[in-house]
Amino acid sequence: MMRRSLAGRLLLWLLPSLAAAIALPLLLHAWLQDSRLAFLLSALVTLPLLMLAVRRALKPMNALFRALSGSVNSYRDGEYNFSIHWRGSDELAELVRAHGELGDVLREQRQNLVQRELLLDTMVQNTPVAMLLVAPGGDGVRRVVFANLAARKLLHGGWKLEGQDFEALLGKAPVEMREALQRGGDSLFAVGQEDSEGDEQVYHLARRHFRLNGRRHELLLLRLLTSELRRQEVMTWKKVIRVISHELNNSLAPIASLAHSGSELVRRGRHERLEEVFSTIEDRARHLEGFIRGYARFAKLPQPQLQTVQWDHYLAGLQRQIAFTLEPCEPGLSSRIDPAQLEQALLNLLKNAHEASGDADMQQPHQVSVRLSRLPEWLRLEVMDRGSGMNESVLQNALVPFYSTKRNGTGLGLALTREIVEAHGGRLSLHNREGGGLCVAIQLPDSPA
Structure with a gap:
């Protein structure tokens, strides 16, 4: 046309x-x-x-x-x-x-959007995570805007929650859940079950805030972690039992063999080798004692008793116990720490650094150095050596309890150190240095005196 x-x-x-x-x-x-x-x-x-x-x-x-x-x-x-x-x-x-x-x-x-909304609604409604969307209403009362099936079963016996007064719902919830929701922020909490013999259900609470249609909304996510935690607990116990069994066998088998050899020597009247047999039995017994003591110390780590310490004096006292080079740092730095616990952690790191550097007597400070620096809201303490470092597999597992690459290691040194650092509200990390060696970094909250 x-x-x-x-x-x-x-x-x-x-x-x-x-x-x-x-x-x-x-x-x-x-x-x-x-x-x-x-x-x-x-x-x-x-x-x-x-x-x-x-x-x-x-x-x-x-x-x-x-x-x-x-x-x-x-x-x-x-x-x-x-x-x-x-x-x-x-x-x-x-x-x-x-x-x-x-x-x-x-x-x-629009058709694609409707199909996606149907798919999303199906996924949200069938997820085991309880989801609640809460926003203030026209009367100023916080009300439930959206709730999936898991949230309805958890908080309202399966009945509809949309439009309900959120504070009234909290009044009917278990005390532990109510306290967790009122505290603010993400948290873990356990709810005791009245119909079970002391059994508890562990939940993880996550909350996010955003604005929708000009109003402030809060999204609450409640996830039941009991089965996952129990599975992890069983796996941990299996690993602990396997490590303890291996260590006990390594010590008890030679002790039994040496005891039998000693009895044969006594029967034959050859007493000149008994001292060597008893000395070896004593060494294996003391090794086993130290192994069990390490597990007990890891399991019974107390809460840190915080004190204000000046880092220059604190590190100078540490240098008198084990040699290391202290790099120049800002004077007057201080923190609130548990001196005894952190000393235990640092001595363990310094001992590892000397062993990695091949310094058996630990009296060569030039191989091991310590650096202290201030970051925004943090203090960073680094223990560095010039050993061979770690490969990727070892780096990924070095902080896992019971993991060790040493022949007679228990795998508790770095795990105990991380436990101490995290009890102080800090973080522990490891990375290989340029030019060879390892750097173990401790970040502690900056709390000057």
Whole structure:
């Protein structure tokens, strides 16, 4: 179809009126012989005709504009099941076609959005994590905006929660859950079950805040962790039993063998080797005693008794026990720590650093260095050596309890150190140094005296 422009369409409508506006004054002037009167009469005749032609020309366009305006309002209301038709092939036809394509795109996007919402709702409703969306209502009372099935079962016996007063729901919840929800922030809490013999259910609470439709909303996520924790507990006990069994066998088997050898020597009257046999039995027994003592110390680590210490004096006292090089640091740094516990942790790290550097007597300070620096809201203490470092596998497992690459190691040294550091609110990390060696970094909260 040949394309016609909108200007040409309007020109066709106005052409008769323009021809009349030109011919009529000439005819009237020839008849009346008065140009002013002829112009006035022709104007009175042609102006109404021109207005009528313009109105007739714009009538379908006005109808189209009303239809387009109505379709935009329908789009705003989420309705897309309609179409607009325009006869012709001018610019307005292109506008109608583009408008129709826009409607098709919006309709398809709306269908995809509905399908995604259905999928998301199905996933949310069937997740075992209890989800609550809470927002203040018009009366200022915090009410539940959304709750999935797990939240309904947990807090309202499976009944609908939307619109319920959140504070009233908390009043009916267990005391431990109520306290956790009122504290703010993420937390772990255990709820005792009245119908079970001292059994507890452990939950993890996560909360996030955001604004929706101009109102502040809070999303609460309650996840039951009891089964997961029990599974991890069983795995941990199995690992502990395996390590203890291995260590006991390594010590008891030679002790039993040496005891039998000793009895044979006594029976034969060969007493000259008994001292060596008893000495070896004593060494294995003391090794076993130290092994058990290490486990007991790890299991019974008390809460740190915090004191304010000056780091320069504290590290100088540590240097008198084991050699290391202290790099220059900012003077006057202080922290609130448990001196005895942190000394135990640092001595363990320094001992490991000397062993990694091949310093058996631990009296060569140039191989091991300590650096203290201040970070925003943290103090960073680094123990560095020039040994061979650790490969990726060892780095990933070095802080796991009972993991050790040493022949006679218990795997508790770094784990105990991390336990002490985290009890102080800090963090422990390991990384290989450029040029060889390992750096063990302790970050403690910056709490100056």
